[in-house]
Amino acid sequence: MPCGNIKKFALRLADRIGSLFLSTIASKANEIAEDAKHKMIEVDDMVKALNKCGFGDYAEIFKDAANDNGEESDEEPEKKRRDKDDGKATGKNKKGKKKDCD
Secondary structure, X not given: OOOOOOOHHXXXXXXXXXXXXXXXXXXXXXXXXXXXXXXXXXXXXXXHHHHHOOOHHHHHHHHHHHHXXXXXXXXXXXXXXXXXXXXXXXXXXXXXXXXXXX
């Protein structure tokens, strides 16, 4: 927070408001994604949700932040994880043999 003199109650209130805001935008983005037959919420769905909820002024900032943080590609995250850690997601190595778990 920008100011160090925020009372605990005000800080908890700001946290709660932020959570409700994110929940509302995510819920609207989920509706948009379902209507578009997306399996996952995409950045464009979030931008449309911001616009529909009256927060269109933040859409560009949101898009910039998504691009700065490496927006996910169309490849499924589970497949990326499996490829990245050589089968750890399934518990098997490349040859299909079961790996020991730590």
